Amino acid sequence: xxxxxxxxxxxxxxxxxxxxxxxxxxxxxxxxxxxxxxxxxxxxxxxxxxxxxxxxxxxxxxxxxxxxxxxxxxxxxxxxxxxxxxxxxxxxxxxxxxxxxxxxxxxxxxxxxxxxxxxxxxxxxxxxxxxxxxxxxxxxxxxxxxxxxxxxxxxxxxxxxxxxxxxxxxxxxxxxxxxxxxxxxxxxxxxxxxxxxxxxxxxxxx
Amino acid sequence: xxxxxxxxxxxxxxxxxxxxxxxxxxxxxxxxxxxxxxxxxxxxxxxxxxxxxxxxxxxxxxxxxxxxxxxxxxxxxxxxxxxxxxxxxxxxxxxxxxxxxxxxxxxxxxxxxxxxxxxxxxxxxxxxxxxxxxxxxxxxxxxxxxxxxxxxxxxxxxxxxxxxxxxxxxxxxxxxxxxxxxxxxxxxxxxxxxxxxxxxxxxxxx
Numbered sequence: 001x002x003x004x005x006x007x008x009x010x011x012x013x014x015x016x017x018x019x020x021x022x023x024x025x026x027x028x029x030x031x032x033x034x035x036x037x038x039x040x041x042x043x044x045x046x047x048x049x050x051x052x053x054x055x056x057x058x059x060x061x062x063x064x065x066x067x068x069x070x071x072x073x074x075x076x077x078x079x080x081x082x083x084x085x086x087x088x089x090x091x092x093x094x095x096x097x098x099x100x101x102x103x104x105x106x107x108x109x110x111x112x113x114x115x116x117x118x119x120x121x122x123x124x125x126x127x128x129x130x131x132x133x134x135x136x137x138x139x140x141x142x143x144x145x146x147x148x149x150x151x152x153x154x155x156x157x158x159x160x161x162x163x164x165x166x167x168x169x170x171x172x173x174x175x176x177x178x179x180x181x182x183x184x185x186x187x188x189x190x191x192x193x194x195x196x197x198x199x200x201x202x203x204x205x206x
Numbered sequence: 207x208x209x210x211x212x213x214x215x216x217x218x219x220x221x222x223x224x225x226x227x228x229x230x231x232x233x234x235x236x237x238x239x240x241x242x243x244x245x246x247x248x249x250x251x252x253x254x255x256x257x258x259x260x261x262x263x264x265x266x267x268x269x270x271x272x273x274x275x276x277x278x279x280x281x282x283x284x285x286x287x288x289x290x291x292x293x294x295x296x297x298x299x300x301x302x303x304x305x306x307x308x309x310x311x312x313x314x315x316x317x318x319x320x321x322x323x324x325x326x327x328x329x330x331x332x333x334x335x336x337x338x339x340x341x342x343x344x345x346x347x348x349x350x351x352x353x354x355x356x357x358x359x360x361x362x363x364x365x366x367x368x369x370x371x372x373x374x375x376x377x378x379x380x381x382x383x384x385x386x387x388x389x390x391x392x393x394x395x396x397x398x399x400x401x402x403x404x405x406x407x408x409x410x411x412x
Binding site for chain 1: 215219283288297298300301304311351396400403405409
């Protein structure tokens with residue numbers, strides 16, 4: 001398979017959204033030209049991007065929409081089933097634990113962990129919350145790859161270090177703080193406050 | 207006051223973060239040159255940006271750090287106290303309702319609203335959740351400017367329209383759907399699923 005560039009990884013979700021938004025009674029085939037036109041993107045680039053991940057495009061016919069969706073999802077990693085845990089079972093942690101929308105992106109939220117015994121137990125949808133001390137054993141047993149941090153900022157680095165010790169290689173950080181990690185660990189920061197700050201600024205200057 | 211460009215509005219939070227991260231025993235003054243160097247930014251641009259919002263910079267002395275922080279915060283709108291309501295008092299809505307970190311960005315979360323009577327009442331921190339039918343009266347009385355949408359995607363557009371009717375001019379949308387609004391209404395989308403999708407893709411290609 002050809003090398004996938006970072007630019008492509010940013011454009012694939014755009015193609016995917018568009019393809020999934022097509023009405024059910026739309027034609028089964030679509031050309032790179034039609035996609036490029038609909039998204040106001042360069043035709044040559046779209047053609048190149050799609051050719052990098054799909055061998056199924058045919059001259060004059062184009063791509064079969066459902067196959068192309070499938071191929072893009074595979075290449076974006078949405079077909080994986082990555083074991084994920086949450087540390088911090090406050091409101092946000094519990095909201096994420098019960099959120100069912102992650103599955104379609106290849107993320108399988110298995111359980112949450114908290115060092116407060118009162119927070120442990122089960123959510124209304126039956127997802128389990130364990131004591132934090134069980135994390136290592138759980139990660140080993142379930143081959144957990146992703147950790148979600150929903151603890152206060154002051155505890156986040158410790159939780160992060162502990163996750164890495166437990167073999168977790170990708171971290172989704174909701175705590176409003178910078179995390180220091182080894183080079184091969186992925187951190188995705190979700191700074192909710194920064195978004196509302198941007199809204200505040202827009203309001204000031206609109 | 208000079209015109210503030212969009213580029214500036216993006217750079218000011220970066221300056222602000224840096225200035226706030228300085229240790230307490232650091233010198234009280236700082237030059238544009240020092241800021242530019244610390245942030246690997248062009249000195250001329252930093253100088254221009256700061257001059258646009260502050261008249262307090264002096265040759266050889268630079269800016270007084272605390273004054274500069276104050277001026278940047280004022281210009282970013284963080285000194286406002288904008289009345290904000292949340293519609294949708296599920297886990298996420300309640301988590302946001304109790305979150306104390308919004309104040310420092312000029313956002314004052316007043317109450318939440320829900321059309322489910324069981325969701326109405328009070329959170330543990332004493333914030334109120336009212337029936338959705340009270341929204342209009344509440345918005346009028348409290349001059350609410352910002353609405354946060356934490357309802358399911360299928361209800362989001364209706365809630366958005368109702369918020370606009372109630373006089374709300376800026377919307378922070380957590381529902382994974384596109385909202386149609388009049389031109390003078392600001393919408394800031396917060397697509398949580400897209401972030402975890404990006405993490406999935408990083409893991410696939412790292």
